[in-house]
Amino acid sequence: DAGVIQSPRHEVTEMGQEVTLRCKPISGHNSLFWYRQTMMRGLELLIYFNNNVPIDDSGMPEDRFSAKMPNASFSTLKIQPSEPRDSAVYFCASSKGNEQFFGPGTRLTVL
Amino acid sequence: AQSVAQPEDQVNVAEGNPLTVKCTYSVSGNPYLFWYVQYPNRGLQFLLKYITGDNLVKGSYGFEAEFNKSQTSFHLKKPSALVSDSALYFCAVRRVEDTDKLIFGTGTRLQVFP
Numbered sequence: 001d002a003g004v005i006q007s008p009r010h011e012v013t014e015m016g017q018e019v020t021l022r023c024k025p026i027s028g029h030n031s032l033f034w035y036r037q038t039m040m041r042g043l044e045l046l047i048y049f050n051n052n053v054p055i056d057d058s059g060m061p062e063d064r065f066s067a068k069m070p071n072a073s074f075s076t077l078k079i080q081p082s083e084p085r086d087s088a089v090y091f092c093a094s095s096k097g098n099e100q101f102f103g104p105g106t107r108l109t110v111l
Numbered sequence: 112a113q114s115v116a117q118p119e120d121q122v123n124v125a126e127g128n129p130l131t132v133k134c135t136y137s138v139s140g141n142p143y144l145f146w147y148v149q150y151p152n153r154g155l156q157f158l159l160k161y162i163t164g165d166n167l168v169k170g171s172y173g174f175e176a177e178f179n180k181s182q183t184s185f186h187l188k189k190p191s192a193l194v195s196d197s198a199l200y201f202c203a204v205r206r207v208e209d210t211d212k213l214i215f216g217t218g219t220r221l222q223v224f225p
Contacts, residue, residue, distance in 0.1 A: 004154075031211040042217050043155075043201065050210055091154055095211045098162065099145060102154035 004103035012109045018080040021106045025094030035091040082110045113138045117216035132187040132219045134202030144185040145203040192223045
């Protein structure tokens with residue numbers, strides 16, 4: 001099993017640009033989570049899906065952030081427009097009941 | 112509301128000594144409890160979990176944790192620390208009745224000195 005796959009691993013962009021982060025969960029897992037990690041705020045849950053349906057998006061910071069899960073094997077997190085304060089490591093995780101399995105993360109830098 | 116507290120930002124221990132990383136939780140109902148470890152520039156890795164049964168849970172890399180219901184604690188322990196154990200450790204909780212969402216603590220950085 002390849003584990004949770006995230007792309008890109010690193011993204012550097014300029015303020016105002018659109019950023020799209022991608023995640024492929026582990027096959028057979030029915031829940032998918034997007035987290036953001038920064039030194040200041042630690043690990044924050046942004047949104048999670050169960051069976052491709054968004055269940056809790058209360059952690060999404062503002063309307064600039066959106067997430068989709070069009071099928072069981074793919075999810076995206078989009079930031080439009082991006083701002084320097086969005087710079088962070090974004091993790092995707094998947095699970096099928098108990099423990100979550102995390103991807104390697106995408107390090108986003110917004111200049 | 113559910114919550115997890117990791118009272119120590121950092122724990123320092125000499126190699127070969129026992130280590131403890133503390134975690135307390137607050138949840139209505141029965142909890143599922145987890146420990147994760149994060150090495151530099153990596154995602155979180157699952158270490159161990161308590162679901163039911165024996166209060167002492169053994170996990171990866173020689174780590175164990177003890178569920179204490181009366182003290183609402185789930186401290187992570189290892190009898191003999193290694194320099195390679197140096198990492199960021201997260202405790203997490205969810206209610207048995209809930210879906211898969213975990214509530215994570217703020218993390219404790221473990222530094223093991225040679």
